[in-house]
Amino acid sequence: MQPIGHLIQHASTAPFYKRRFGSLGTDAVSHSKGFAEKIPTMTLEELVAEKIRSGDPYSLRCAKGRLPLVVFQLEYDTETALYVALDRDDLKHYAEALRRCWSLLGLKRGDRVAIFDYGTSPVSYLASSLFTPYLKQGAADLLGCLPICNDGVSHMARRAVDIARLVRPRVFFIRNDCLQPFTAEVEREGLRLSDYTLFLVAVENESLLSKTEQGAFERKLGVPVYRLLRMDAAMFLAMECPECRLLHSWQDLYLVESVAERIEEQVDNEKEHRLVITNRFARTCPTLRYLSQIKGSLEPAGCPRGPKEYRIAT
Ligand SMILES: [Zn+2]
Secondary structure, eight states, X not given: OOOHHHHHHHHTTSHHHHHHHGGGGGGOOOSHHHHHHHSXXXXXXXXXXXXXXXXXXXXXXXXXXXXXXXXXXXXXXOSSOOEEEEOHHHHHHHHHHHHHHHHHTTOOTTOEEEEEEOTTSHHHHTTOTTTSTTOSOOHHHHHTOEEEEEESOGGGHHHHHHHHHHHOOSEEEEEHHHHHHHHHHHHHTTOOGGGTOSEEEEEEETOOOOHHHHHHHHHHHSSOEEEEEEEGGGTEEEEEOTTTXXXXXXXXXXXXXEEEEEOTTOTTOOEEEEEEEEESSOOSSOOOSEEEXXXXXXXXXXXXXXXXXXXXXX
């Protein structure tokens, strides 16, 4: 991945950033400390405002000379639809992030991986080159796994349970909002899920199950439920580690910060720490310092499953 200075230079060819950086321009800082002080954070609301103002589907985030090859609508409940564009290299690195999520879970050649999610979710579209044009190798192709997909809508829960029963996948990736109907269906059929799959992974864009919800589903289903964090606006992925139970992510693909933000509704100026993501690989729609809705803090690295990886507590 390129140094941060190059990243800023590249991003500043996109009108969205050009205006924000102002005089910073191409003389921008080249190390992460100065980076955090000088580069302003950006929010989903700002992307929405820019989309409405300019009419540009990517909120003027496309870098100069970049050709959008694959375009996805971002899964946010915003007043206007937001899109992100990727080229071959963007897809390749994004799929590498998903591969690492799968590897952290111990997935390997021959494992069947079931996905109960929408086609616009990176958990689905980065899984295999069969699903996405210009994606040379998805996570399943890279690891030699076999992906099985089910539409990510809750009324398809019965079929998802059939997939578990008949295909016996090692893992089931499942949208947070499908977990409850899936669980109800498992209970209705009197299925002992652990006979069919080893664990579940709960996924939703820019949202995480609370620890309480996670524990409740684990008790009901009788298998571990891990959490995968997606932030589609930043093309970011982080995976809960089965060993340390913190979220892992990767320093060569992302720069992760935890930034104190004032809570609007609090009168006493209380602050909470939120995750801020810079994407180090996205060239078509660069993402610098995306201020997310996810509360979290960075813990020291050093997990045996990835000694140099970021560890995020939420
Ligand atoms: Zn770990």
